Amino acid sequence: ARGVALSNLDKVYWPDDGYTKGDxxxxxxxxxxxxxxxxxxxPVVLTxxxxxxxxxxxxxxxxxxxxxxxxxxLPAWSEDAGREIxxxxxxxxxxxxYLVNLGTIPFHLWASSAPHxxxxxxxxxxxxxxxxxxxxxxxxxxxxxxxxxxxxxxxYVKTSGSSGLHVLVPLGAALDYEQSRMLGELLAQLVVxxxxxxxxxxxxxxxRGGKVYVDYLQNRRGQLLAAPWCVxxxxxxxxxxxxxxQEVVPTLDIKRFTIDSVPARLRRNAADPMVAVLAEKxxxxxxxARLAETAAPVEATPARPSKGRPAAxxxxxxxxxxxxxxxx
Numbered sequence: 001a002r003g004v005a006l007s008n009l010d011k012v013y014w015p016d017d018g019y020t021k022g023d024x025x026x027x028x029x030x031x032x033x034x035x036x037x038x039x040x041x042x043p044v045v046l047t048x049x050x051x052x053x054x055x056x057x058x059x060x061x062x063x064x065x066x067x068x069x070x071x072x073x074l075p076a077w078s079e080d081a082g083r084e085i086x087x088x089x090x091x092x093x094x095x096x097x098y099l100v101n102l103g104t105i106p107f108h109l110w111a112s113s114a115p116h117x118x119x120x121x122x123x124x125x126x127x128x129x130x131x132x133x134x135x136x137x138x139x140x141x142x143x144x145x146x147x148x149x150x151x152x153x154x155x156y157v158k159t160s161g162s163s164g165l166h167v168l169v170p171l172g173a174a175l176d177y178e179q180s181r182m183l184g185e186l187l188a189q190l191v192v193x194x195x196x197x198x199x200x201x202x203x204x205x206x207x208r209g210g211k212v213y214v215d216y217l218q219n220r221r222g223q224l225l226a227a228p229w230c231v232x233x234x235x236x237x238x239x240x241x242x243x244x245x246q247e248v249v250p251t252l253d254i255k256r257f258t259i260d261s262v263p264a265r266l267r268r269n270a271a272d273p274m275v276a277v278l279a280e281k282x283x284x285x286x287x288x289a290r291l292a293e294t295a296a297p298v299e300a301t302p303a304r305p306s307k308g309r310p311a312a313x314x315x316x317x318x319x320x321x322x323x324x325x326x327x328x
Contacts (some may be wrong), residue, residue: 021052035227041074049233111180120177125167140199166226175284197211239258
């Protein structure tokens with residue numbers, strides 16, 4: 001009943017590199033057991049490239065009507081569309097390969113999973129260089145890790161699969177999306193204050209002045225994360241790869257993580273260095289208490305209520321914190 005009829009395996013998906021659809025499927029077969037913990041019970045958005053990365057592609061939130069019954073879907077209200085969308089989920093290797101056979105290359109995820117779709121499992125800070133030196137991305141990732149350690153917050157890191165790094169703080173569904181966004185903004189403001197020469201929270205690329213953008217806005221409801229271990233539709237077939245913090249050094253070369261090299265990495269390592277982000281829960285209250293003991297307040301900006309959704313409940317305490325005083 002779950003047989004997956006694979007097709008067009010010789011079709012070239014990466015013309016400059018020679019990788020085929022069969023190579024992509026072979027990679028996902030090897031990576032499946034590592035990817036599935038992140039995919040199960042979570043809304044997944046597909047980007048399908050039926051003719052490879054040089055051809056036309058399309059973004060698919062609403063799952064295809066022809067999906068077999070053994071690929072479950074999750075309903076979630078979309079404010080942009082003004083209707084309920086049924087997102088595909090990926091509970092098994094067969095489901096993963098079925099969706100890849102449809103031409104899916106990357107898998108993008110919500111931060112939350114069923115049954116708590118309004119409460120994310122992580123807070124993300126996306127370090128986006130857009131022309132800034134990658135060495136500055138590494139420096140800021142290390143700075144965020146150090147800041148989180150000061151506050152007693154666990155943190156994990158992966159390559160984006162494109163040009164930057166993603167730093168994730170596990171929340172264990174303890175906060176709602178607005179609180180997660182505010183926590184991300186506080187952490188971003190603090191790291192920018194400590195490293196104003198190389199970091200910015202300015203969204204407009206032309207106004208960044210060659211600095212790394214510390215993006216906390218991906219913590220809003222419905223924003224997506226490139227799944228750990230997923231392939232990106234870029235030259236070289238890069239993979240969004242979880243890292244150990246000791247690997248985040250100035251010599252880090254994220255281009256070496258590809259569908260060719262990552263399977264050997266999976267064979268060598270007994271454990272995924274980031275999978276604990278799904279189970280851990282940061283003690284945000286204790287972290288804010290540590291911040292409150294220092295000077296120079298830093299306040300997160302409350303988001304405007306989304307259209308069609310109520311504002312934050314009266315009496316809900318906003319996240320607020322203060323800057324860590326520099327050591328003499």
